[in-house]
Amino acid sequence: xxxxxxTPSHQVTQMGQEVILRCVPISNHxxxxxxxxxxxxxxxxxxxxxxxxxxxxxxxxxxQFSVERPDGSNFTLKIRSTKLEDSAMYFCASSELASTAxxxxxxxxxxxxxx
Amino acid sequence: xxxxxxxxxxxSMQEGKNYTIYCNYSTTSDRLYWYxxxxxxxxxxxxxxxxxxxxxxxxxxxxxxxxxxRLSTLHITAAVHDLSATYFCAGKTDxxxxxxxxxxxxxxxxx
Numbered sequence: 660x661x662x663x664x665x666t667p668s669h670q671v672t673q674m675g676q677e678v679i680l681r682c683v684p685i686s687n688h689x690x691x692x693x694x695x696x697x698x699x700x701x702x703x704x705x706x707x708x709x710x711x712x713x714x715x716x717x718x719x720x721x722x723q724f725s726v727e728r729p730d731g732s733n734f735t736l737k738i739r740s741t742k743l744e745d746s747a748m749y750f751c752a753s754s755e756l757a758s759t760a761x762x763x764x765x766x767x768x769x770x771x772x773x774x
Numbered sequence: 775x776x777x778x779x780x781x782x783x784x785x786s787m788q789e790g791k792n793y794t795i796y797c798n799y800s801t802t803s804d805r806l807y808w809y810x811x812x813x814x815x816x817x818x819x820x821x822x823x824x825x826x827x828x829x830x831x832x833x834x835x836x837x838x839x840x841x842x843x844r845l846s847t848l849h850i851t852a853a854v855h856d857l858s859a860t861y862f863c864a865g866k867t868d869x870x871x872x873x874x875x876x877x878x879x880x881x882x883x884x885x
Contacts, residue, residue: 692872702817702862704872715872750816762807763873765817
């Protein structure tokens with residue numbers, strides 16, 4: 660069964676450093692998303708992406724964040740200068756272009772730890 | 775903005791008994807989703823509820839949607855240990871938009 664994959668599974672970084680989180684969405688899906696979940700809290704939307712541009716972004720997704728689809732398979736989230744409060748689990752999700760089959764499928768997540 | 779509230783936030787279940795998790799949402803939601811999350815793991819899609827009166831069942835789990843009451847329920851029948859997890863409901867205000875999650879209900883099933 661097709662699945663969303665994410666790398667790395669765990670990333671440890673120093674405050675102020677840049678990190679890139681990588682995702683490979685399900686191959687025939689056209690809508691891509693990033694969410695994050697701070698430990699013990701609910702899942703929060705960061706950004707959605709379609710047709711090589713951002714469709715919607717949340718207040719969390721400030722100038723320090725960016726997303727890119729550098730090739731036909733990868734979808735990346737970059738945090739330019741990490742802060743302690745960026746420590747969280749980051750989930751990538753994708754959905755296919757069909758009005759009755761728009762479940763978002765989530766990847767296994769990347770745990771980001773900022774020291 | 776769509777707000778989604780779940781209750782209870784924690785549910786201790788005895789094996790063999792029935793329980794219900796409630797999910798209320800604040801404005802018209804295009805559809806309602808239920809996800810399961812095991813500790814340290816990703817979110818697994820359980821159900822998508824598309825219209826008023828929709829009912830879906832999978833094993834011991836049954837989800838329903840009442841759009842007039844802005845309420846979805848997840849009913850667990852004869853709880854078993856394997857159902858221990860956190861259950862999230864989420865709403866969406868358009869077909870392709872963001873999911874707005876509830877806080878989650880942590881379920882622990884004990885003998």
